[in-house]
Amino acid sequence: MGTTETPVVIEVALTTRPDRNPTTGRTPAEVVEQGLACIDAGASIVHCHLPDLNLSAAEATRQYLELFIPWLERDPDVLCLPTNGFGDTLEQRFGHQWALDDAGALRLAFVDPGATIFGSPGPDGAPEPDGYLYSFNYDAMSYAIDEGAARGMGLHFACFEPGWLRNVLAYWRAGRLSPGSFVKFYFGGDHGVLARGAGVTFGLPPTLTGLAALRELLALDDCPLPWFSAVVGGDLLATPVARATVEQGGHLRVGLEDHIGDGHPTNLELVEDAVRLCETVGRPVATPAQTIEVLGLPARRPEGAPQ
Numbered sequence: 001m002g003t004t005e006t007p008v009v010i011e012v013a014l015t016t017r018p019d020r021n022p023t024t025g026r027t028p029a030e031v032v033e034q035g036l037a038c039i040d041a042g043a044s045i046v047h048c049h050l051p052d053l054n055l056s057a058a059e060a061t062r063q064y065l066e067l068f069i070p071w072l073e074r075d076p077d078v079l080c081l082p083t084n085g086f087g088d089t090l091e092q093r094f095g096h097q098w099a100l101d102d103a104g105a106l107r108l109a110f111v112d113p114g115a116t117i118f119g120s121p122g123p124d125g126a127p128e129p130d131g132y133l134y135s136f137n138y139d140a141m142s143y144a145i146d147e148g149a150a151r152g153m154g155l156h157f158a159c160f161e162p163g164w165l166r167n168v169l170a171y172w173r174a175g176r177l178s179p180g181s182f183v184k185f186y187f188g189g190d191h192g193v194l195a196r197g198a199g200v201t202f203g204l205p206p207t208l209t210g211l212a213a214l215r216e217l218l219a220l221d222d223c224p225l226p227w228f229s230a231v232v233g234g235d236l237l238a239t240p241v242a243r244a245t246v247e248q249g250g251h252l253r254v255g256l257e258d259h260i261g262d263g264h265p266t267n268l269e270l271v272e273d274a275v276r277l278c279e280t281v282g283r284p285v286a287t288p289a290q291t292i293e294v295l296g297l298p299a300r301r302p303e304g305a306p307q
Contacts, residue, residue, distance in 0.1 A: 004249055007286035008278045009294055011045035011081070011228065012038040012271050013255030020195055021256045023266045028063075032070045037268045038255075039074055042275045044291040045108075046071055047081040049257070054086050057095030061103070064096065068105045076300075077288035081108055081156060084136075090143045097144075101151055107297060108156045108180070109148030112136045113171075114164035116203070120196035127200045134160075134193075141167065145176055154180025154297050160188075160232075161203050165217050172223055180297035182226040184253060185214045187241060189234020191260040206231045206239040215248070226295055228253050235261030237273050246281045251294075 014031055018024050025031035035046045050063050060082075068080040082100065085093050100106035112134070119131030136144075148155050155177055159165040165185075171177055187210060188201035204210035211229065218227065229236065229245040230253035236242050237254065238261055245252060254270040265273075278285050286294055 004247065004281075004283060006249055006294055007284045007290045008246055008274075009045065009226070009228070009251040009286045009291045010043045010271060010274050010278075011047060011230075011251070011253040011255070012043040012267055013230070013253055013257035014038075014046065014048040014267055015255070015257040017257075021259065021264050023264050024256050028066050032067055034267050035067065035071050036074055038271045039071060039078055039288075041268055041271045042285045043271050044077070044286055044288040045079045045081055045253075047083070047253075047255070047257070049083050053083070055096075057085065057092065057099055060085055060096040061099040064100055065103060065105055068100070072105060075288045077292055079108055079288070079291065080105060081110060082106070084110055084112060090140055093140065094144055094147070098147065098151070101153060104300075107153055107300070109144055109151075109153045110156050110158075111141060111144045111148070112158050112160075112164075113141050113167040114159075114161055116160045116164075118193040118202070119200045120192070120194045121199040125199050131200075132194075138167075141171070142176075145171055149176065149178035152178065152298050154178060154182070154295055157181070157183045158186055159183055159214070160186045162214060162217065165214060168225075169217065169221050169223060172225065173221065177225075180295045182228065182251075182295055183218075184228040184230055185211070187211075187229065187231045187234070187236075187239075189231045189258075189260060191233035193232055195233050195260050201233060206234060206236065206241045208240050208244055211241050211244055211248075226251060230254075230258055232258045233260050235259055237270070237277065238262075242274075242277060243281065246278055246283055251286075252277075 115135030192201035
């Protein structure tokens, strides 16, 4: 699960939503430059969404490659990370990931192992009636896990709720997870996923008790998967979870996709703040090559250079 001697892996989650923060990249070129700056500052995983997720797998792949290839040219060990797509079939929802793997630009399969409601507050603070049910059933989980594992990809599991982590553990106990897999604890900040106002959120709050609860789920199974902490709709680095994560052997995800807090920091500033936290605690920040080792990813296939 990581020790205090293990280098800290830093992921930066970029965003293409300037309504959340005016410092976000507004064009592909700006997103590329922000990713490069974050890599140079210490991020070894770069996550991003496309402005429009309702694209064919082929078009999504083309647009992701415009972003990923410059990052991989800066360092071929950088781990690029898209999000899931939309569609009526599993192939439509996940097809761009397999195409990106075929192009040598993706080494992690993005799997969301559960369901939750993303919402926003109404005038009285209660949830608006148009909340969005974000869900992946067991058929989707099994499809993504088995296809990713067959391809030799590590599996990235976002855990918005404790039950999502328990689903991951069920697949882990069954021996279905591939080397390089890890879990990410998504704590619910006050503004939640949609970030349209405070008060409607998800999951556990970013407290030490919340962190202990999720870590206990791993410990009950003696599960050694690496783990990350993130606060969606809040500010991870302003919570006690950030320092505790570094002290307890975990890893960090920061970035404007998640961040809601004081001021308008840049993605680069959030990465730099995470690096300073690691320095204060006394853990080194992982290079991209060290991240491959920390996660236990298999060696890149000979044809693995981006096409």
